[in-house]
Amino acid sequence: MPSKKDLHIESSGEVCVSCGACVGICPLNCIYLDEWRIGFDEDVCTRCNICVRACPVGAITIR
Amino acid sequence: MVADLRCDVLVVGAGPAGSMTAKWAAKSGASVIMIEKRQEIGSPVRCGEGMSKAWLSDVGITPSNRWINLEVEGARIYSPSEKVMEINEKHAGNEVGYVVERDAFDKQLAIDAANANTTIHLKTHAKALLRKNGAIVGVKATHFGQPFEIHAKITVGADGFESQVGRWAGLPTNLQLRDMDSCLQYRMTNVDSDVRYCDFYLGKVAPGGYVWVFPKGDGLANVGIGVQVSQIKNAAETKDYLDRWIEHHPGYSKGKKIDMVGGGVSISPPIKQSVTDGLLLVGDAARMIDPLTGGGIANGCIAGKIAGKVAAEAAQTGDVSRTFLMKYDQGWRAVLEEKLLRNWVAKEKLVSLPDEIFDKIIDALAGVKLEKLSVLNILKAVKDKYPEVTKEFENLL
Ligand SMILES: Cc1cc2nc3c(=O)[nH]c(=O)nc-3n(C[C@H](O)[C@H](O)[C@H](O)COP(=O)(O)OP(=O)(O)OC[C@H]3O[C@@H](n4cnc5c(N)ncnc54)[C@H](O)[C@@H]3O)c2cc1C
Ligand code: SF4
Ligand code: SF4
Numbered sequence: 001m002p003s004k005k006d007l008h009i010e011s012s013g014e015v016c017v018s019c020g021a022c023v024g025i026c027p028l029n030c031i032y033l034d035e036w037r038i039g040f041d042e043d044v045c046t047r048c049n050i051c052v053r054a055c056p057v058g059a060i061t062i063r
Numbered sequence: 064m065v066a067d068l069r070c071d072v073l074v075v076g077a078g079p080a081g082s083m084t085a086k087w088a089a090k091s092g093a094s095v096i097m098i099e100k101r102q103e104i105g106s107p108v109r110c111g112e113g114m115s116k117a118w119l120s121d122v123g124i125t126p127s128n129r130w131i132n133l134e135v136e137g138a139r140i141y142s143p144s145e146k147v148m149e150i151n152e153k154h155a156g157n158e159v160g161y162v163v164e165r166d167a168f169d170k171q172l173a174i175d176a177a178n179a180n181t182t183i184h185l186k187t188h189a190k191a192l193l194r195k196n197g198a199i200v201g202v203k204a205t206h207f208g209q210p211f212e213i214h215a216k217i218t219v220g221a222d223g224f225e226s227q228v229g230r231w232a233g234l235p236t237n238l239q240l241r242d243m244d245s246c247l248q249y250r251m252t253n254v255d256s257d258v259r260y261c262d263f264y265l266g267k268v269a270p271g272g273y274v275w276v277f278p279k280g281d282g283l284a285n286v287g288i289g290v291q292v293s294q295i296k297n298a299a300e301t302k303d304y305l306d307r308w309i310e311h312h313p314g315y316s317k318g319k320k321i322d323m324v325g326g327g328v329s330i331s332p333p334i335k336q337s338v339t340d341g342l343l344l345v346g347d348a349a350r351m352i353d354p355l356t357g358g359g360i361a362n363g364c365i366a367g368k369i370a371g372k373v374a375a376e377a378a379q380t381g382d383v384s385r386t387f388l389m390k391y392d393q394g395w396r397a398v399l400e401e402k403l404l405r406n407w408v409a410k411e412k413l414v415s416l417p418d419e420i421f422d423k424i425i426d427a428l429a430g431v432k433l434e435k436l437s438v439l440n441i442l443k444a445v446k447d448k449y450p451e452v453t454k455e456f457e458n459l460l
Contacts, residue, residue, distance in 0.1 A: 019109060019325030024224040025243055025292065033225060034100075034188065050240065054292045056247040056325040058299025 004047040007062050011038035015059035022051035022060060065211035070096040070182070071378035072371075073201055073215035075189045075228050077104045080346025080363030080370075081221030082172035082181075083122060087371025088219075089179035093378050096213060097173075097181050098204060100188035105169030109326040110360070111248060111285050112165045113158035113261050113277045118361045122368045124175075130167035133280050135159060136259045142425035143266030143418040158358035159261045162277050162285075172364075192218070192231045198340035198383065199232055216378040217388075219370060220344040221363075224327045229344045235335050236350055240293040241414075242331035244272045244357060245301040248287025250322035255314030256284035264308065266421055270294035271414045272330075272357070274308050276315075286315060289328055289357055291414060301325075330354035332407040333400050338388035345370045351399065355406035355413070362399055369394040423449045 011022070016038055023031045023038075030044035031051060038059070052060045072088040074081045077099035085097040112132065119126060138155035140148050152160050177183055189202040193212060201214040220228030229236040256262070256278040264274040271291020278284045288305040295301065309315045329350040337344045345351070346363030353362060373391035377383045416424075427448040428441065445452055 017323060017325040020225045021245055021325060021327035024226055024327045025238055027237055029230045052298050053295040054243065054245045055298065056245045056301035
Protein backbone atom coordinates (compact mmCIF):
# COMPACT_ATOMS: atom_id res chain seq x y z
CA MET A 1 0.00 0.00 0.00
CA PRO A 2 1.43 3.40 -0.89
CA SER A 3 2.14 5.45 2.23
CA LYS A 4 0.84 8.97 2.70
CA LYS A 5 4.45 10.08 2.56
CA ASP A 6 4.50 9.27 -1.14
CA LEU A 7 2.00 12.07 -1.69
CA HIS A 8 3.39 15.39 -2.70
CA ILE A 9 2.39 18.51 -0.75
CA GLU A 10 2.69 21.91 -2.31
CA SER A 11 1.41 25.44 -2.15
CA SER A 12 0.55 27.09 -5.42
CA GLY A 13 2.39 30.38 -5.80
CA GLU A 14 -0.48 31.53 -8.01
CA VAL A 15 -3.02 31.09 -5.22
CA CYS A 16 -1.03 31.72 -2.02
CA VAL A 17 -1.42 35.16 -0.40
CA SER A 18 1.64 34.63 1.88
CA CYS A 19 -0.42 34.96 5.04
CA GLY A 20 1.36 32.47 7.30
CA ALA A 21 -1.83 30.80 8.57
CA CYS A 22 -0.53 27.37 7.55
CA VAL A 23 2.83 28.00 9.22
CA GLY A 24 1.25 28.85 12.56
CA ILE A 25 -1.08 25.84 12.71
CA CYS A 26 1.13 23.01 11.39
CA PRO A 27 1.49 20.70 14.41
CA LEU A 28 4.97 19.63 13.30
CA ASN A 29 6.21 23.10 12.38
CA CYS A 30 7.40 21.83 9.02
CA ILE A 31 6.18 24.73 6.86
CA TYR A 32 8.43 27.66 6.06
CA LEU A 33 7.44 31.10 4.85
CA ASP A 34 10.39 33.11 3.68
CA GLU A 35 9.15 36.51 2.76
CA TRP A 36 6.69 35.36 0.15
CA ARG A 37 7.22 31.71 -0.59
CA ILE A 38 5.89 28.67 1.22
CA GLY A 39 7.99 25.54 1.56
CA PHE A 40 7.37 22.18 3.24
CA ASP A 41 9.76 19.79 4.90
CA GLU A 42 8.31 16.74 3.19
CA ASP A 43 10.33 14.33 5.34
CA VAL A 44 8.62 15.61 8.47
CA CYS A 45 5.11 16.35 7.12
CA THR A 46 2.57 13.62 7.91
CA ARG A 47 0.11 14.85 5.25
CA CYS A 48 -2.43 15.42 8.06
CA ASN A 49 -4.37 17.93 5.92
CA ILE A 50 -4.66 20.54 8.69
CA CYS A 51 -2.86 23.24 6.73
CA VAL A 52 -5.05 22.51 3.72
CA ARG A 53 -8.13 23.33 5.82
CA ALA A 54 -6.56 26.34 7.54
CA CYS A 55 -5.41 28.01 4.31
CA PRO A 56 -8.04 30.70 3.66
CA VAL A 57 -7.68 30.58 -0.11
CA GLY A 58 -7.06 26.90 -0.80
CA ALA A 59 -3.48 27.19 -2.01
CA ILE A 60 -2.24 23.90 -0.55
CA THR A 61 -2.78 20.55 -2.22
CA ILE A 62 -1.69 17.05 -1.25
CA ARG A 63 -1.75 14.48 -4.05
CA MET B 64 29.72 38.50 4.35
CA VAL B 65 27.60 40.12 7.03
CA ALA B 66 29.38 40.70 10.35
CA ASP B 67 27.97 39.05 13.46
CA LEU B 68 26.24 41.35 15.93
CA ARG B 69 25.95 41.51 19.69
CA CYS B 70 23.38 43.15 21.96
CA ASP B 71 21.57 42.93 25.28
CA VAL B 72 18.10 42.36 23.87
CA LEU B 73 17.26 40.99 20.43
CA VAL B 74 13.67 41.36 19.24
CA VAL B 75 12.58 39.11 16.36
CA GLY B 76 9.72 40.74 14.46
CA ALA B 77 8.80 44.42 14.15
CA GLY B 78 5.03 44.24 14.64
CA PRO B 79 3.38 46.23 17.43
CA ALA B 80 4.44 43.75 20.14
CA GLY B 81 8.06 43.73 18.95
CA SER B 82 8.38 47.51 18.61
CA MET B 83 6.80 48.01 22.02
CA THR B 84 9.21 45.54 23.62
CA ALA B 85 12.18 47.13 21.86
CA LYS B 86 11.16 50.63 22.89
CA TRP B 87 10.72 49.79 26.56
CA ALA B 88 13.90 47.69 26.70
CA ALA B 89 15.88 50.53 25.13
CA LYS B 90 14.27 53.14 27.41
CA SER B 91 15.31 50.96 30.34
CA GLY B 92 18.94 51.22 29.26
CA ALA B 93 19.52 48.02 27.27
CA SER B 94 21.26 47.87 23.89
CA VAL B 95 18.52 46.62 21.58
CA ILE B 96 18.43 45.18 18.07
CA MET B 97 15.11 44.50 16.33
CA ILE B 98 15.05 42.43 13.15
CA GLU B 99 12.24 42.20 10.58
CA LYS B 100 12.15 39.80 7.66
CA ARG B 101 9.99 42.07 5.54
CA GLN B 102 11.32 45.01 3.56
CA GLU B 103 8.69 47.33 4.98
CA ILE B 104 7.47 47.44 8.56
CA GLY B 105 3.67 47.26 8.76
CA SER B 106 3.11 46.17 5.18
CA PRO B 107 1.30 44.21 3.90
CA VAL B 108 -1.42 44.99 6.46
CA ARG B 109 -2.75 41.73 7.87
CA CYS B 110 -5.46 43.30 9.99
CA GLY B 111 -9.04 44.57 10.21
CA GLU B 112 -7.55 47.74 11.72
CA GLY B 113 -10.01 48.09 14.58
CA MET B 114 -8.74 48.91 18.07
CA SER B 115 -10.08 50.19 21.38
CA LYS B 116 -8.70 53.40 22.88
CA ALA B 117 -8.45 53.13 26.65
CA TRP B 118 -5.15 51.21 26.82
CA LEU B 119 -3.04 53.49 24.62
CA SER B 120 -1.87 56.01 27.20
CA ASP B 121 -0.90 53.25 29.67
CA VAL B 122 1.71 51.95 27.25
CA GLY B 123 2.93 55.36 26.11
CA ILE B 124 1.27 55.59 22.69
CA THR B 125 0.00 59.06 21.72
CA PRO B 126 -3.02 59.01 19.41
CA SER B 127 -2.11 60.70 16.13
CA ASN B 128 -3.86 61.58 12.90
CA ARG B 129 -0.95 59.94 11.13
CA TRP B 130 -2.47 56.57 11.93
CA ILE B 131 -6.05 57.18 13.09
CA ASN B 132 -8.42 56.75 10.20
CA LEU B 133 -11.65 57.46 12.06
CA GLU B 134 -13.43 57.01 15.40
CA VAL B 135 -16.55 54.90 15.70
CA GLU B 136 -19.36 55.25 18.23
CA GLY B 137 -19.72 51.56 18.83
CA ALA B 138 -20.26 48.08 17.48
CA ARG B 139 -23.30 46.52 15.85
CA ILE B 140 -23.71 42.80 16.40
CA TYR B 141 -25.82 40.97 13.81
CA SER B 142 -27.41 37.63 14.70
CA PRO B 143 -27.81 34.85 12.09
CA SER B 144 -31.16 36.27 10.94
CA GLU B 145 -29.66 39.76 11.14
CA LYS B 146 -31.32 41.06 14.25
CA VAL B 147 -29.04 43.88 15.38
CA MET B 148 -27.84 45.11 18.72
CA GLU B 149 -25.64 48.08 19.38
CA ILE B 150 -22.88 48.27 21.94
CA ASN B 151 -21.26 51.51 22.99
CA GLU B 152 -17.60 51.75 21.98
CA LYS B 153 -16.45 51.61 25.62
CA HIS B 154 -17.93 48.15 26.17
CA ALA B 155 -17.47 46.67 22.73
CA GLY B 156 -14.15 44.88 23.28
CA ASN B 157 -10.63 45.54 22.13
CA GLU B 158 -11.34 45.93 18.40
CA VAL B 159 -13.74 48.87 18.63
CA GLY B 160 -12.92 52.57 19.07
CA TYR B 161 -10.53 53.70 16.37
CA VAL B 162 -10.21 52.37 12.86
CA VAL B 163 -6.55 52.84 12.05
CA GLU B 164 -4.06 52.70 9.21
CA ARG B 165 -2.16 49.68 10.50
CA ASP B 166 0.88 50.23 8.32
CA ALA B 167 1.26 53.78 9.64
CA PHE B 168 0.58 52.61 13.21
CA ASP B 169 3.23 49.86 13.04
CA LYS B 170 5.71 52.29 11.51
CA GLN B 171 5.03 54.86 14.26
CA LEU B 172 5.74 52.25 16.95
CA ALA B 173 8.96 51.30 15.15
CA ILE B 174 9.91 55.00 14.99
CA ASP B 175 9.25 55.27 18.74
CA ALA B 176 11.52 52.25 19.27
CA ALA B 177 14.19 53.76 17.00
CA ASN B 178 13.97 57.10 18.84
CA ALA B 179 14.58 55.21 22.09
CA ASN B 180 17.80 53.94 20.46
CA THR B 181 16.80 50.56 19.03
CA THR B 182 18.85 49.41 16.03
CA ILE B 183 16.53 48.06 13.32
CA HIS B 184 17.52 45.64 10.55
CA LEU B 185 15.07 45.02 7.70
CA LYS B 186 15.21 42.07 5.30
CA THR B 187 16.66 40.15 8.23
CA HIS B 188 15.14 36.76 8.85
CA ALA B 189 15.72 34.66 11.99
CA LYS B 190 16.24 31.06 10.88
CA ALA B 191 17.26 29.22 14.04
CA LEU B 192 18.17 29.79 17.68
CA LEU B 193 21.68 29.87 19.10
CA ARG B 194 22.09 27.87 22.33
CA LYS B 195 24.77 27.76 24.99
CA ASN B 196 24.54 25.48 28.05
CA GLY B 197 20.84 24.97 27.33
CA ALA B 198 20.00 28.70 27.25
CA ILE B 199 19.02 30.68 24.17
CA VAL B 200 21.78 33.19 23.33
CA GLY B 201 20.56 34.72 20.06
CA VAL B 202 19.69 33.65 16.53
CA LYS B 203 21.12 32.52 13.25
CA ALA B 204 19.70 34.89 10.68
CA THR B 205 20.04 36.03 7.10
CA HIS B 206 20.34 39.61 5.93
CA PHE B 207 19.52 39.97 2.22
CA GLY B 208 20.02 36.22 2.09
CA GLN B 209 23.49 36.31 3.67
CA PRO B 210 23.87 34.21 6.83
CA PHE B 211 25.14 35.75 10.06
CA GLU B 212 24.62 35.48 13.80
CA ILE B 213 23.20 37.84 16.41
CA HIS B 214 24.34 37.14 19.97
CA ALA B 215 22.00 38.43 22.64
CA LYS B 216 21.58 38.10 26.37
CA ILE B 217 17.82 37.97 25.88
CA THR B 218 15.99 36.94 22.71
CA VAL B 219 12.38 38.03 22.30
CA GLY B 220 10.07 36.09 19.97
CA ALA B 221 7.68 38.73 18.60
CA ASP B 222 7.29 36.93 15.30
CA GLY B 223 3.51 36.94 15.17
CA PHE B 224 1.05 34.16 14.46
CA GLU B 225 3.66 31.97 12.74
CA SER B 226 5.41 31.76 16.11
CA GLN B 227 8.50 29.95 14.91
CA VAL B 228 10.81 31.28 17.60
CA GLY B 229 8.62 29.89 20.39
CA ARG B 230 8.38 26.51 18.79
CA TRP B 231 12.14 26.35 18.12
CA ALA B 232 12.55 27.06 21.85
CA GLY B 233 10.14 24.27 22.74
CA LEU B 234 7.49 26.53 24.24
CA PRO B 235 3.88 25.29 24.08
CA THR B 236 2.41 27.53 21.38
CA ASN B 237 0.85 24.76 19.25
CA LEU B 238 -2.85 25.37 18.65
CA GLN B 239 -5.85 23.09 18.67
CA LEU B 240 -7.95 23.40 15.52
CA ARG B 241 -10.82 24.86 17.54
CA ASP B 242 -8.47 27.53 18.85
CA MET B 243 -7.63 29.09 15.49
CA ASP B 244 -9.58 31.17 13.00
CA SER B 245 -8.66 31.08 9.34
CA CYS B 246 -9.08 34.66 8.11
CA LEU B 247 -9.46 36.51 4.85
CA GLN B 248 -10.21 40.16 4.28
CA TYR B 249 -10.86 42.40 1.32
CA ARG B 250 -10.51 46.13 1.39
CA MET B 251 -13.49 47.26 -0.63
CA THR B 252 -14.51 50.55 -2.11
CA ASN B 253 -18.03 51.80 -3.02
CA VAL B 254 -19.68 49.89 -0.17
CA ASP B 255 -22.50 50.97 2.18
CA SER B 256 -20.63 50.72 5.46
CA ASP B 257 -21.66 53.10 8.25
CA VAL B 258 -18.76 55.17 9.59
CA ARG B 259 -20.36 55.22 13.05
CA TYR B 260 -20.00 51.49 13.63
CA CYS B 261 -17.76 48.47 13.41
CA ASP B 262 -20.10 45.66 12.33
CA PHE B 263 -19.91 41.99 13.31
CA TYR B 264 -22.06 39.27 11.70
CA LEU B 265 -22.20 36.04 13.72
CA GLY B 266 -23.59 32.56 13.26
CA LYS B 267 -23.68 30.29 10.24
CA VAL B 268 -22.26 32.95 7.89
CA ALA B 269 -18.92 32.36 9.62
CA PRO B 270 -18.94 29.16 11.73
CA GLY B 271 -17.06 29.70 14.97
CA GLY B 272 -16.02 33.20 13.95
CA TYR B 273 -17.64 36.21 12.35
CA VAL B 274 -17.75 38.49 9.34
CA TRP B 275 -16.51 41.99 10.10
CA VAL B 276 -17.02 45.31 8.37
CA PHE B 277 -14.76 48.05 9.70
CA PRO B 278 -15.41 51.37 7.93
CA LYS B 279 -12.60 53.53 6.62
CA GLY B 280 -14.69 56.44 5.34
CA ASP B 281 -15.69 57.53 1.83
CA GLY B 282 -17.29 54.18 1.03
CA LEU B 283 -14.13 52.30 1.87
CA ALA B 284 -14.18 49.40 4.37
CA ASN B 285 -12.32 46.32 5.53
CA VAL B 286 -14.66 43.40 4.93
CA GLY B 287 -13.28 40.21 6.39
CA ILE B 288 -14.04 36.84 7.91
CA GLY B 289 -12.65 34.45 10.48
CA VAL B 290 -13.79 30.81 10.47
CA GLN B 291 -12.87 28.33 13.19
CA VAL B 292 -10.53 25.80 11.58
CA SER B 293 -12.24 22.86 13.34
CA GLN B 294 -15.39 23.73 11.39
CA ILE B 295 -13.64 23.78 8.01
CA LYS B 296 -13.69 20.56 6.02
CA ASN B 297 -12.33 21.47 2.61
CA ALA B 298 -9.76 23.71 0.99
CA ALA B 299 -10.70 27.37 0.38
CA GLU B 300 -13.86 27.30 2.55
CA THR B 301 -12.84 30.53 4.29
CA LYS B 302 -12.83 32.37 0.99
CA ASP B 303 -16.07 30.69 -0.06
CA TYR B 304 -17.82 31.84 3.13
CA LEU B 305 -16.66 35.43 2.67
CA ASP B 306 -17.53 35.54 -1.02
CA ARG B 307 -20.98 34.12 -0.25
CA TRP B 308 -21.61 36.71 2.47
CA ILE B 309 -20.66 39.53 0.12
CA GLU B 310 -22.81 38.09 -2.64
CA HIS B 311 -25.85 38.11 -0.30
CA HIS B 312 -25.33 41.71 0.82
CA PRO B 313 -26.11 44.13 -2.00
CA GLY B 314 -24.49 47.01 -0.12
CA TYR B 315 -21.24 45.11 -0.46
CA SER B 316 -21.61 43.03 -3.61
CA LYS B 317 -21.68 46.27 -5.59
CA GLY B 318 -18.30 47.20 -4.12
CA LYS B 319 -14.91 46.65 -5.65
CA LYS B 320 -11.95 44.92 -4.04
CA ILE B 321 -8.71 46.81 -3.95
CA ASP B 322 -6.70 44.68 -1.55
CA MET B 323 -6.74 41.16 -0.12
CA VAL B 324 -5.05 39.71 2.95
CA GLY B 325 -5.21 36.38 4.70
CA GLY B 326 -4.02 35.31 8.09
CA GLY B 327 -4.33 33.15 11.14
CA VAL B 328 -5.79 34.33 14.44
CA SER B 329 -5.44 32.31 17.62
CA ILE B 330 -8.58 32.09 19.75
CA SER B 331 -6.96 29.97 22.43
CA PRO B 332 -6.68 30.01 26.20
CA PRO B 333 -3.48 31.68 27.47
CA ILE B 334 -0.36 29.58 26.91
CA LYS B 335 1.11 27.75 29.89
CA GLN B 336 4.65 29.04 29.57
CA SER B 337 5.97 32.15 27.81
CA VAL B 338 9.61 32.16 28.94
CA THR B 339 12.62 29.88 28.97
CA ASP B 340 16.31 30.47 29.74
CA GLY B 341 17.37 33.51 27.69
CA LEU B 342 14.07 33.88 25.80
CA LEU B 343 10.58 35.27 26.08
CA LEU B 344 7.57 35.46 23.78
CA VAL B 345 5.24 38.38 23.26
CA GLY B 346 2.13 39.24 21.21
CA ASP B 347 0.61 36.81 18.72
CA ALA B 348 3.74 34.67 19.09
CA ALA B 349 2.61 34.08 22.69
CA ARG B 350 -1.03 33.56 21.60
CA MET B 351 -2.18 36.72 23.39
CA ILE B 352 -5.06 37.54 21.02
CA ASP B 353 -8.40 37.99 22.76
CA PRO B 354 -10.20 34.73 21.89
CA LEU B 355 -13.63 36.37 21.83
CA THR B 356 -12.93 39.46 19.72
CA GLY B 357 -9.89 38.27 17.77
CA GLY B 358 -8.17 41.57 18.58
CA GLY B 359 -4.46 41.28 19.32
CA ILE B 360 -2.91 44.73 18.91
CA ALA B 361 -3.71 46.01 22.41
CA ASN B 362 -2.67 42.87 24.28
CA GLY B 363 0.58 42.62 22.31
CA CYS B 364 1.48 46.20 23.18
CA ILE B 365 0.50 45.87 26.84
CA ALA B 366 2.63 42.73 27.22
CA GLY B 367 5.42 44.33 25.14
CA LYS B 368 5.92 47.10 27.66
CA ILE B 369 6.32 44.56 30.47
CA ALA B 370 8.56 42.37 28.31
CA GLY B 371 10.88 45.24 27.43
CA LYS B 372 11.39 46.28 31.03
CA VAL B 373 12.01 42.75 32.29
CA ALA B 374 14.32 41.89 29.37
CA ALA B 375 16.43 44.99 30.04
CA GLU B 376 16.60 44.23 33.74
CA ALA B 377 17.65 40.63 33.05
CA ALA B 378 20.38 41.73 30.64
CA GLN B 379 21.66 44.32 33.11
CA THR B 380 21.72 42.03 36.15
CA GLY B 381 23.13 39.18 34.06
CA ASP B 382 20.42 36.83 35.33
CA VAL B 383 18.75 35.61 32.15
CA SER B 384 17.37 32.44 33.71
CA ARG B 385 13.84 31.24 33.25
CA THR B 386 13.32 31.87 36.95
CA PHE B 387 14.16 35.56 36.56
CA LEU B 388 12.13 35.91 33.35
CA MET B 389 9.09 34.54 35.17
CA LYS B 390 8.75 38.13 36.32
CA TYR B 391 7.55 38.87 32.79
CA ASP B 392 5.36 35.76 32.64
CA GLN B 393 3.68 36.76 35.90
CA GLY B 394 3.56 40.41 34.84
CA TRP B 395 1.49 39.88 31.69
CA ARG B 396 -0.68 37.27 33.38
CA ALA B 397 -1.57 39.74 36.13
CA VAL B 398 -2.99 42.10 33.51
CA LEU B 399 -4.32 39.81 30.78
CA GLU B 400 -4.74 36.21 31.88
CA GLU B 401 -8.08 36.37 33.65
CA LYS B 402 -9.75 38.13 30.74
CA LEU B 403 -8.17 35.84 28.14
CA LEU B 404 -9.44 32.82 30.03
CA ARG B 405 -12.89 34.29 30.60
CA ASN B 406 -13.23 35.25 26.95
CA TRP B 407 -12.00 31.85 25.79
CA VAL B 408 -14.76 30.22 27.85
CA ALA B 409 -17.27 32.73 26.44
CA LYS B 410 -16.06 31.96 22.90
CA GLU B 411 -16.47 28.22 23.48
CA LYS B 412 -20.05 28.82 24.67
CA LEU B 413 -20.85 31.24 21.89
CA VAL B 414 -19.78 28.85 19.12
CA SER B 415 -22.01 26.15 20.58
CA LEU B 416 -25.06 28.43 20.76
CA PRO B 417 -27.78 27.36 18.29
CA ASP B 418 -28.59 30.08 15.75
CA GLU B 419 -32.25 30.34 16.93
CA ILE B 420 -31.25 31.10 20.50
CA PHE B 421 -28.68 33.55 19.37
CA ASP B 422 -31.30 35.31 17.27
CA LYS B 423 -33.57 35.62 20.29
CA ILE B 424 -30.84 36.97 22.52
CA ILE B 425 -29.83 39.65 20.05
CA ASP B 426 -33.48 40.46 19.36
CA ALA B 427 -34.11 40.88 23.09
CA LEU B 428 -31.14 43.17 23.40
CA ALA B 429 -31.89 45.12 20.23
CA GLY B 430 -34.31 47.62 21.76
CA VAL B 431 -32.45 48.13 25.03
CA LYS B 432 -29.69 50.62 25.47
CA LEU B 433 -27.28 48.68 27.63
CA GLU B 434 -25.02 51.21 29.25
CA LYS B 435 -23.03 48.50 30.92
CA LEU B 436 -22.51 45.15 29.26
CA SER B 437 -22.62 42.47 31.91
CA VAL B 438 -23.91 38.92 31.99
CA LEU B 439 -26.54 39.98 34.50
CA ASN B 440 -27.79 42.84 32.35
CA ILE B 441 -28.00 40.59 29.32
CA LEU B 442 -29.87 37.90 31.24
CA LYS B 443 -32.35 40.43 32.56
CA ALA B 444 -33.06 41.88 29.12
CA VAL B 445 -33.53 38.43 27.61
CA LYS B 446 -35.73 37.26 30.50
CA ASP B 447 -38.09 40.19 29.99
CA LYS B 448 -38.70 39.32 26.35
CA TYR B 449 -38.09 35.57 26.01
CA PRO B 450 -38.44 34.01 29.47
CA GLU B 451 -38.17 30.51 27.97
CA VAL B 452 -34.77 31.23 26.46
CA THR B 453 -33.09 32.36 29.64
CA LYS B 454 -33.05 28.84 31.04
CA GLU B 455 -31.02 27.41 28.18
CA PHE B 456 -28.82 30.40 27.91
CA GLU B 457 -28.29 30.76 31.65
CA ASN B 458 -26.40 27.49 31.86
CA LEU B 459 -24.45 28.40 28.77
CA LEU B 460 -23.07 31.43 30.55
C1 LIG C 1 -7.11 39.18 8.97
C2 LIG C 1 -6.78 39.67 10.35
C3 LIG C 1 -7.50 40.72 10.91
C4 LIG C 1 -7.18 41.19 12.19
N1 LIG C 1 -7.87 42.26 12.67
C5 LIG C 1 -7.53 42.79 13.88
C6 LIG C 1 -8.17 43.96 14.35
O1 LIG C 1 -9.01 44.55 13.69
N2 LIG C 1 -7.80 44.43 15.57
C7 LIG C 1 -6.84 43.82 16.32
O2 LIG C 1 -6.55 44.31 17.44
N3 LIG C 1 -6.21 42.74 15.88
C8 LIG C 1 -6.52 42.20 14.67
N4 LIG C 1 -5.86 41.09 14.21
C9 LIG C 1 -4.77 40.54 15.02
C10 LIG C 1 -3.56 41.47 14.92
O3 LIG C 1 -3.24 41.69 13.58
C11 LIG C 1 -2.38 40.87 15.65
O4 LIG C 1 -2.77 40.52 16.95
C12 LIG C 1 -1.18 41.82 15.72
O5 LIG C 1 -0.65 42.08 14.47
C13 LIG C 1 -0.12 41.17 16.60
O6 LIG C 1 1.06 41.90 16.62
P1 LIG C 1 2.45 41.17 16.80
O7 LIG C 1 3.45 42.24 16.91
O8 LIG C 1 2.36 40.15 17.87
O9 LIG C 1 2.65 40.32 15.46
P2 LIG C 1 2.70 40.81 13.93
O10 LIG C 1 2.03 42.09 13.76
O11 LIG C 1 2.24 39.64 13.14
O12 LIG C 1 4.26 41.04 13.67
C14 LIG C 1 5.18 39.98 13.57
C15 LIG C 1 6.32 40.45 12.70
O13 LIG C 1 7.38 39.49 12.77
C16 LIG C 1 7.95 39.34 11.49
N5 LIG C 1 8.60 38.02 11.47
C17 LIG C 1 8.00 36.80 11.52
N6 LIG C 1 8.92 35.82 11.52
C18 LIG C 1 10.13 36.43 11.48
C19 LIG C 1 11.47 35.93 11.47
N7 LIG C 1 11.72 34.61 11.51
N8 LIG C 1 12.49 36.82 11.40
C20 LIG C 1 12.23 38.16 11.35
N9 LIG C 1 10.98 38.68 11.38
C21 LIG C 1 9.94 37.83 11.44
C22 LIG C 1 6.76 39.44 10.57
O14 LIG C 1 7.17 39.77 9.25
C23 LIG C 1 5.95 40.55 11.24
O15 LIG C 1 6.29 41.82 10.76
C24 LIG C 1 -6.15 40.58 12.93
C25 LIG C 1 -5.44 39.52 12.38
C26 LIG C 1 -5.75 39.06 11.10
C27 LIG C 1 -4.95 37.94 10.53
S1 SF4 D 1 -0.13 18.31 6.10
FE1 SF4 D 1 -0.02 18.50 8.34
S2 SF4 D 1 2.12 18.03 8.86
FE2 SF4 D 1 2.05 18.43 6.66
S3 SF4 D 1 2.56 20.59 6.46
FE3 SF4 D 1 0.31 20.46 6.54
S4 SF4 D 1 -0.19 20.70 8.70
FE4 SF4 D 1 2.00 20.23 8.60
S1 SF4 E 1 -2.17 29.52 4.51
FE1 SF4 E 1 -2.34 29.37 2.26
S2 SF4 E 1 -2.26 31.50 1.53
FE2 SF4 E 1 -1.52 31.50 3.66
S3 SF4 E 1 0.75 31.28 3.46
FE3 SF4 E 1 -0.10 29.21 3.72
S4 SF4 E 1 -0.39 28.46 1.62
FE4 SF4 E 1 -0.16 30.68 1.47
